Amino acid sequence: MNDHNYYPLPGSDSFSDAKTALKNNKETEGTWAQEASSNVHLNKYALAGAILASTNSILLGYDIGVMSGAVIYITEDLNITQIQVELLVGCLNVFSLIGSLASGKTSDMIGRRYTIILAAATFLIGAILMGLAPSFPFLISGRVVAGIGVGYSLTIAPVYVAELSPTHTRGFLTSLPELFINVGILLGYISNYALSGLPSDINWRLMLGLAALPAIAVALGVLAMPESPRWLVVKGRFEEARKVLIKTSENKGEAELRLKEISKAAAASSPSSSSSGQGVWKELFVTPSRTVLRILIAAIGVNFFMQASGNDAVIYYSPEVFRKAGIQSEKQLFGVTIIMGVVKTTFVFVSALFLDRFGRRPILLLGSSGMAVSMFILGLGCTFLNYSDDKPAWAITMCVVAVCAALSFFSIGLGPITWVYSSEIFPMRLRAQGSSLAISVNRLMSGIVSMTFLSISEAITFGGTFIVLAGVSMIATIFFYYFLPETKGKSLEEIETLFEDEIH
Numbered sequence: 001m002n003d004h005n006y007y008p009l010p011g012s013d014s015f016s017d018a019k020t021a022l023k024n025n026k027e028t029e030g031t032w033a034q035e036a037s038s039n040v041h042l043n044k045y046a047l048a049g050a051i052l053a054s055t056n057s058i059l060l061g062y063d064i065g066v067m068s069g070a071v072i073y074i075t076e077d078l079n080i081t082q083i084q085v086e087l088l089v090g091c092l093n094v095f096s097l098i099g100s101l102a103s104g105k106t107s108d109m110i111g112r113r114y115t116i117i118l119a120a121a122t123f124l125i126g127a128i129l130m131g132l133a134p135s136f137p138f139l140i141s142g143r144v145v146a147g148i149g150v151g152y153s154l155t156i157a158p159v160y161v162a163e164l165s166p167t168h169t170r171g172f173l174t175s176l177p178e179l180f181i182n183v184g185i186l187l188g189y190i191s192n193y194a195l196s197g198l199p200s201d202i203n204w205r206l207m208l209g210l211a212a213l214p215a216i217a218v219a220l221g222v223l224a225m226p227e228s229p230r231w232l233v234v235k236g237r238f239e240e241a242r243k244v245l246i247k248t249s250e251n252k253g254e255a256e257l258r259l260k261e262i263s264k265a266a267a268a269s270s271p272s273s274s275s276s277g278q279g280v281w282k283e284l285f286v287t288p289s290r291t292v293l294r295i296l297i298a299a300i301g302v303n304f305f306m307q308a309s310g311n312d313a314v315i316y317y318s319p320e321v322f323r324k325a326g327i328q329s330e331k332q333l334f335g336v337t338i339i340m341g342v343v344k345t346t347f348v349f350v351s352a353l354f355l356d357r358f359g360r361r362p363i364l365l366l367g368s369s370g371m372a373v374s375m376f377i378l379g380l381g382c383t384f385l386n387y388s389d390d391k392p393a394w395a396i397t398m399c400v401v402a403v404c405a406a407l408s409f410f411s412i413g414l415g416p417i418t419w420v421y422s423s424e425i426f427p428m429r430l431r432a433q434g435s436s437l438a439i440s441v442n443r444l445m446s447g448i449v450s451m452t453f454l455s456i457s458e459a460i461t462f463g464g465t466f467i468v469l470a471g472v473s474m475i476a477t478i479f480f481y482y483f484l485p486e487t488k489g490k491s492l493e494e495i496e497t498l499f500e501d502e503i504h
Helices: 013-024 032-037 044-054 057-078 082-110 112-131 136-164 167-174 176-195 203-209 212-224 229-234 238-248 252-267 280-286 290-308 311-316 318-325 330-358 360-386 393-412 414-424 428-483 492-498
Strands: none
Touching: 044 136, 044 167, 044 176, 044 212, 044 238, 057 082, 057 112, 057 136, 057 176, 057 203, 057 212, 057 311, 057 318, 057 330, 082 112, 082 136, 082 229, 082 428, 112 136, 112 203, 112 212, 136 167, 136 176, 136 229, 136 414, 136 428, 167 176, 167 330, 167 414, 176 203, 176 330, 176 414, 229 238, 229 252, 229 428, 238 252, 252 428, 252 492, 280 290, 280 428, 290 311, 290 414, 290 428, 311 318, 311 393, 311 428, 318 330, 318 360, 318 393, 318 428, 330 360, 330 393, 330 414, 360 393, 360 414, 360 428, 393 414, 414 428, 428 492
């Protein structure tokens, strides 16, 4: 291939900028990224693209939040059983597997941007079906369709943002999907509170049907987004990639260096396999190198523990947990969930601000260990209340605080960092489909936990369930310590080398 397709021409201004930048940063690996990290500020174009892509995550967040309240009225209106409740809640996550697995191949074929539009359109159809559902089977079908859209969205949004972002702000920008999930959860809680006074045959339909509005907004907003520069390079569209990189970089020299690095990574894999997605599954499963195997273990592990920690189930069934704890008023139940939503959203934002300063590992270890302690305290509180007839206010308060603490620690660590790791640790040739595989595990575990949480809690009590989840969080902390290296300050093309070295 002609290198002039990839690099600035000698004598050009951009070549001079690139040479100067390279010379000034010669002493460090990662050159321009290291220099930029000492004086970090957000590139407005990259930020706008990240926000537009991340707004797709509001759809999942809204469903999680609104379903926690809507299921109360669905149970009353359609007279469904506890098993049907678990099926209703969990089926969206299980069927999001389809979208997660398909998103890698789809985004490699049609691009990251149009895959995000496809995700929003699919969720829109599902939301309309749910809002108009005359029966339980019809409602389930709506959640199946919405789940496929969620799967597409959860996989492709972090990948797109990671590929668009400059190295020194990638941690913050790729954590935005989790921030928007929590904004969606909060909106769902507010919807529950606002519509709870309506008749039970109307309010849940409005709660679920309103999800169509953000889906429309997302589909329209994404049209203004640029395509991923890395995808453009893989497709041979170098000039388009250069234009995007110039807009998302500090200067022309940095843009040219980023283009050079991306082009080298793209050239390292054969066009027939990397650009069409063929051979990727073979490299992941049949003939993985030692490095790829380590990356797979890290990506699948962090996604597994994100859901095995029980976060989604706690959110879905929080009204039921608080009701068992002694809070009976529906308005009070939904009021407490709004407080939870505010707390979660606040801590995700705080975590996002510090990811690029303190790194992924320390914040993740803090979050998972904090979850373990909070879940254990919640388990003790629920166990005490289970055997208490008068249900003292201090014990109820302790449980509410423990739930908020557990969700806060999740929002600091596993919440945002799972998406950051999933989108940045795979090499370019494997990124889309590797991320889709890891997030498929995430969705499968979310479905399993959501569809079994009430049944398990009935068998061993809520207190026993939370103590088990505390143990899972402690195991997760140990796993993260030994298998997840620090990726702060590294370009996407440099991260693969971290897994070639011994991990702690």
